[in-house]
Amino acid sequence: MGKNELLYVIKPSQQTKETLLQLLADHKEVQFVSLMGVDLAGNDTDEKIPVNIFLHDIDKFLTGSAAQTDGSSVVLPGIATLNDARVDMEVDKDVNWYVDYNYEHFDEKGRMVGTLRMPCFLTHNGEYVDSRSLLKKSLQYVEDEILALLKKYPHIPGLENIDVNEIAHLIFTTATELEFWVKSPRENSPIEALSSSQVMQEMYWQRTRGNVRTALEQTIEMLELYGLEPEMGHKECGGVKGQIDSSGHMTHINEQLEVDWKYNAGLQTADNEILARIIVKEVFRQNGLDISFQAKPIPGVAGSGEHTHVGIAAKLKNGKVVNLFAPADMHKDFLSAVGYGAVMGIMKNYEAINPFISATTDAFNRLKPGFEAPVCIVTSLGLAPDIPSRNRTILAGLIRDLDNPLATRIEMRSPNPYTNTYIAIAAFYLAALDGIKACVTSKKSLAQLEKEISKKAGQKGFYLEKDREYRTEADVFEDFTAEERAKLFGEPPATVWENIRNWDKYPEKKKVIMEGGIFGEAVIRSFAEGAMIRWKTELLNRLIPEARADVVATKKLHDAGNGTAYDNAVWKKIQAVRNKLAKDSAKETSTFTEIKNAIEAGDYDAVSAKFLEMQKLKDELYALYHDYRQNIID
Known part of the structure; x- marks a missing residue:
């Protein structure tokens, strides 16, 4: 079965019992159903419900609470608690549903196995609680x-050219642009090379090559098949030129890319973004490439934004669409x-x-x-x-x-x-x-x-x-x-x-x-609590351990035989920064320990201040060690 023969999108007009039964009968490759709810952190749920269960309970899925989930396992703190964790999932029939294909799983007829993803709302004790x-x-x-x-x-x-009495309804025109970094697995380019390439504008809008080009083109093709109407894919300003190995393949890849698709309205815009991220990640992975959607995966080099476009249009009773932001005389x-x-x-x-x-x-x-x-x-x-x-x-x-x-x-x-x-x-x-x-x-x-x-x-x-x-x-x-x-x-x-x-x-x-x-206050408190939990946990379990590893890796490289007074002076400064960051003594407490103590005490002003101090000291350590290492030539 070719790609163009697969089922990709089920539009709202097709989400009737009769049409769904026919579509799924014609597309046996769709073997699972998943309800996609989105918690307050933006995480989307995904499960594998056998399609025969969906068909048996199709009326329930289309008219009521289709399934339940454990709300304490997603980001709804203070709302879905351990002793009151049930969250019901209600299918949204006003947006597109998508079939998510597994490129590595095929049925007995050689067809990729697909999962019908149906966006839904989450309710807790009768109240809607999801993004x-x-x-x-x-x-x-x-x-x-x-x-x-x-x-x-x-x-x-x-807006003198518009009769407001002729407005049928409003259209909230929104769009996002997805930037991301792509690299060869287990390979990292030196930050100096990345920074220099960015300053000299060597990468922006340049031609893609090798498997990066293949993955980018395949991504645009997939976005088209799902009806997202891609507008372009291109290199962004970050990255370095890849190299060609002895077999003629591109290697040492570290590039920043952007993919754009057509605007949509409201919920469909945000649903499309989740789908686009899935497509990008899967297609590039199939081409042997790692993807990062982090805002700043590499310090000192351009990060990845996701510019969000906001507009308001009005659809008139005669079908014409007018932009309420645009003046009559542009x-x-x-x-x-x-x-x-x-x-x-x-x-x-x-x-x-x-x-x-x-x-x-x-x-x-x-x-x-x-x-x-x-x-x-x-x-x-x-x-x-x-x-x-x-x-x-x-x-x-x-x-x-x-x-x-x-x-x-x-x-x-x-x-x-x-x-x-x-x-x-x-x-x-x-x-x-x-x-x-x-x-x-x-x-x-x-x-x-x-x-x-x-x-x-x-x-x-x-x-x-x-x-x-x-x-x-x-x-x-x-x-x-x-x-x-x-x-x-x-x-x-x-x-x-x-x-x-x-x-x-x-x-x-x-x-x-x-x-x-x-x-409401409950939603804002829940969002804040979730963000603070992630912030504190990341500090304790990721950022401090990573910074400590950097401190440990900062080794003395000279001795009396090959060192100079300059080396000694710089190393003394490095050692002072290392001690301030990570070394406790009877008289002084390290920055790492001060952060941990402040978190335990719930003093978040102190946590914030000491975290910023940690970042400043890390930057100072990097700069000092860079200069020190460059001066060691033996």
Whole structure:
């Protein structure tokens, strides 16, 4: 059976009992069924239910609680507990279902064995508790609120060409871009080589070769078969050139790639992203390559983002689709009042969004100056409405095409491949709603709204904070010092704890995300608890042991016979850093031990501070040892 003959997608219109029975009868290669729920950390569930059980209980699967799972085994802390762990799984029939094929398992007729993955919602004691339901309910709430607002204020600046009474429903147009690193198993390139290649721009948009090219092309083909409508795959800025071994095969591969596919709406966008990650990982693995979706798998080199595009369109009763962010005159104005409101809402309330976006140490490792990753809360609109530009140093960028108003959208540059896209999208739109309400009800002109978002620190605005700035067309990294960035755009959190703590630090912004009651206190507490558990566990069981191994591996390389005064001086500094990091004494406690003690005491301010100290000392140790090792020539 060829690839084109396999069953890949079951669309909502096909999810009837009769159609499903016929499809599964025609495709015996589909031998299992799996319900895909998504917990608060973005993990998707997967199990193998024999297809005959699904067929026997098909009415139950399609109309009620299809299955149960142990909620204490997924990330729902404080909700599904050990003594109350039952979580029911309810099939979602409003999105595509996919068949996930096992490339290494074939039935007696030589067909790849497939698993029908059906996205579902998770309920605990009758309450929806999963990421998918949070996004679905958030978008419905935002749509209801915007439609009510437009009816009350039908004459919206920038949308004079639209009769709001002709709007049938809204479309939340969203898209993600997937960046990742690919390498040969058990092979790593020197960081110096990777860094040099990036600075000299040797890799970006270069031609792929060997099995990397094969895997990338096969990935795009698979995305097409699943209906994701891939738009491109290409090299990103990180990586080094591969080498060819004696047999003519590419080896020593370490490259950064990106794959993009067409936007979709709401839940389908996030479901598509999970599918795309599975396809990328499986296809590259089949070609003998390792994949990393980490935000910062290699220190000192470009990390992997997952830019998330946010837009709102309206479908009119006559079937026409119009973009509510795009102004009537694209050459005169940047945005409509709805568009300005969305940008302002996200910017003003980002401190309450960020805990959902950057919930791991890996995420913060990426958000450092100099790597085209955002470090502060600021947007860019462009040099002029008729000269669209792309500022790659900001948090939220305005994407425009003067010849295509439907393309107008906000690009959020902070998410990474492990950001929970469901919750991120929900939070973006809830914050956007706050700004949209403020701008529309203000009845201000587009010129006044542009002035608001462009205001300088110290100028009072009708919505944005007085002491902050929110827009720049400059290079955030080069044209501002760290102190200037913090003063103008806000002090960015540096750890998971500092980020989570912002919910207490900015209660009025947290309240915006909780608007409509979808993100209740129980959900926010559960998300925070899960993030903190992962942060502490990673510190104790991964980051400290890895740092300790680096300390131990930092060996003295010279002796009296081949050393110089310089070597002795540098080694003395190295030894001091090693001791500070890892060596306890009767008088002093090492940084590693201080972190462990602070975690045991529940003093997370101290944990955060000592963790940052650990990172600084690690960087210092690396730099010192690099110079020391380079000076040893015997």
